[in-house]
Amino acid sequence: MLIRHPTDIPPSEITPHSVYLNRRQFMLGSAGLLLPVASMAALPASKSRYSTTDKPNSRQDITSYNNYYEFGTSKDEPALYAGRLKTRPWTVAVGGEAGKPRSFSIEELLKFPQEERIYRLRCVEGWSMVIPWVGFPLASLLKQVDPTSRAKYVAFETALRPGEMPGVARRVLDWPYREGLRMDEAMHPLTILAVGLYGEALPGQNGAPVRLVVPWKYGFKSIKSISRITLLEKQPPTSWNMAAPSEYGFYSNVNPAVDHPRWSQASERRIGEFLKRKTLPFNGYADQVAGLYRGMDLVKNF
Numbered sequence: 001m002l003i004r005h006p007t008d009i010p011p012s013e014i015t016p017h018s019v020y021l022n023r024r025q026f027m028l029g030s031a032g033l034l035l036p037v038a039s040m041a042a043l044p045a046s047k048s049r050y051s052t053t054d055k056p057n058s059r060q061d062i063t064s065y066n067n068y069y070e071f072g073t074s075k076d077e078p079a080l081y082a083g084r085l086k087t088r089p090w091t092v093a094v095g096g097e098a099g100k101p102r103s104f105s106i107e108e109l110l111k112f113p114q115e116e117r118i119y120r121l122r123c124v125e126g127w128s129m130v131i132p133w134v135g136f137p138l139a140s141l142l143k144q145v146d147p148t149s150r151a152k153y154v155a156f157e158t159a160l161r162p163g164e165m166p167g168v169a170r171r172v173l174d175w176p177y178r179e180g181l182r183m184d185e186a187m188h189p190l191t192i193l194a195v196g197l198y199g200e201a202l203p204g205q206n207g208a209p210v211r212l213v214v215p216w217k218y219g220f221k222s223i224k225s226i227s228r229i230t231l232l233e234k235q236p237p238t239s240w241n242m243a244a245p246s247e248y249g250f251y252s253n254v255n256p257a258v259d260h261p262r263w264s265q266a267s268e269r270r271i272g273e274f275l276k277r278k279t280l281p282f283n284g285y286a287d288q289v290a291g292l293y294r295g296m297d298l299v300k301n302f
Helices: 059-064 077-084 138-144 239-243 286-293
Strands: 025-028 033-036 091-096 102-105 115-122 127-137 153-158 178-182 192-197 211-213 226-232 267-270
Touching: 059 127, 091 138, 102 138, 127 138, 138 192, 138 226, 178 239
Parallel strands: 091 226, 127 267
Antiparallel strands: 025 033, 091 102, 115 127, 127 192, 153 178, 153 226, 192 211
8 A cells, every 4th residue: 555645745836825825615526616615604703712822814814824635735735625525414423332323414513512622733743723613612523422431532433535536546545434532531621523614614635514623632633524433442543553553653742852763753843933943842732631641651552
């Protein structure tokens, strides 16, 4: 299986993100079909006490420089092709170790009380952003299905639609994309399901219509376009851990003391800035989440 890593992508393949300033539509396919990226209806949301005081990146930055391999491995490809994804109708099936398994439509998810949460995002390749997400605690959703005492983990799965996701034709990963959290991580108040950013509905390249956001972990843990959530007794397989277990651990907490095998994680470059900055343990959220891992070897459990 060919695994294309970010360091394998030549700079010539990456279009400058300034090209995409405030674009709402993109040309798709050889026929030049023009499709909207996402509905841009305003999402009512209260301000959250969990927000960082860091200045958010611009909407331009956030929507034009993305990792979403289902739409391509270059940073510009998700913005070019994600408008193909049909996000209505959309349901998220929630089951497994649950007393009341059920499916939620996107319309039902939008009825959960929404908050704007300005979170840092740290990617394993060494870049970072600050993003004003709109969403609600994952715990609010999980409580609706009444987890059983056997529910120790939560598994997530991205929709798999080859006709709408041109990137899955490349066997970069074993599709569909899968991620997982321990139950206490999933129930932590910092963990949210995001349905928007900058007060508007999520664009496709950012994970429309609903995605996970776990701000103290590397960005690939925050799975996009979720179609299934399953409560499990045993630790679930996850896509990048299956593809390269020596490089991507199950926990994937931001830990500057643990290098990726091919590069250091001690510093990062925030998109829009020239100089690098020091990487913070748990991406700056150590005060809130370090207790989840008390007594764990965070080098072994990377």
